[in-house]
Amino acid sequence: MARIDLVDLAHSYGGNDAPEESFALKPVTMTWRRGGAYALLGPSGCGKTTLLNLISGIVTPSRGKILFDGVDVTTQTTQTRNIAQVFQFPVIYDTMTVGQNLAFPLKNRGMPRPEIDARVAEIAGLLDLTPYLSRKAQRLTADAKQKISLGRGLVRSDVAAVLFDEPLTVIDPELKWQLRSKLRALHRDLDLTMIYVTHDQTEALTFADTVVVMHDGRVVQSGTPAELFDRPAHTFVGYFIGSPGMNIVPAQVSGREATISGHAIALNRSYDRLPAGARIEVGVRPEFVEIASPASNLLAANIERIDDLGRVRFAHVRVGDTRFSAKVPPGFSVSGNNAGLVFDPSRVHVYADSLLVEGEA
């Protein structure tokens, strides 16, 4: 497995002369640790597959460099880079048995037979494929075929990285849950660098120790699930991750105060040096705003709907033209439509042109 460095890497399908704003991947410099479990998360069209294909060597970048353990591999093929890949749909040989399918990548590399048998047995065991080893792949279900694809991706222990592109798309929802946790466990057992592309936040947060969030061709944040939840670096991360997503509302911010719809709320840090002319917003997760009975010292809100999620209730409220989601405290009984909002100042973030601003203590 390898440490992967992207150095000022960018890609445009329209040629290098196209304006940077139109690039499928805008310039990014970042490091993927040896042995890390990464998810590459973002909505359709944000550039996930482009970035994955640049790392694997399927696509050659318009700009920048890719290093594997410090060696420049930018112009090398996928095979030379020694990458294993698992795609959305099964890539297997129907006429071979499950065992032969799993053994194929090892045989190709000239591994001795006893070692192949041992590794195939290990991977089949981890993926619950042992009972099917001598069965022809063509008679198996779509789920089982995709498990074989996963096995083929994981069977070699000498790869630089294993890349997964939405690998659970064809899997039945029930089995999806099991396989997701299984992949996480496999990562621990097999000690491989894994990069897992998905548009599904649950899939990303359950699989990865580091989630890389993309938006409009840009890597907007890379962090642990907790970091993405607690301190979204970009407003997109705030509302894409979390359910309901973060409240992002226009505000005037000065010193330790934000004014929303004419009402001042306290901030934990001081913001005296906001960039001139920037669009200023505050972001607060619904978990850290509570509804209360209306009071003159609280931001007044109009309750539109309450969603009871079992363990927690969220109120959907309106403040002027702005919609908010806010927690309903346990035991609070809602009467009428009027409410006040109580903010946890330590959880209110300030954004300038969508980017998180670090305040001063």
Ligand SMILES: Nc1ncnc2c1ncn2[C@@H]1O[C@H](COP(=O)(O)OP(=O)(O)OP(=O)(O)O)[C@@H](O)[C@H]1O
């Ligand atoms: N071969 C190509 N030629 C031209 N444009 C492309 C090509 N592949 C992708 N694009 C464009 O690049 C942008 C990023 O696409 P990409 O497939 O990387 O996104 P994605 O996040 O993986 O989306 P999805 O989940 O839908 O695959 C999109 O605007 C897409 O239309």
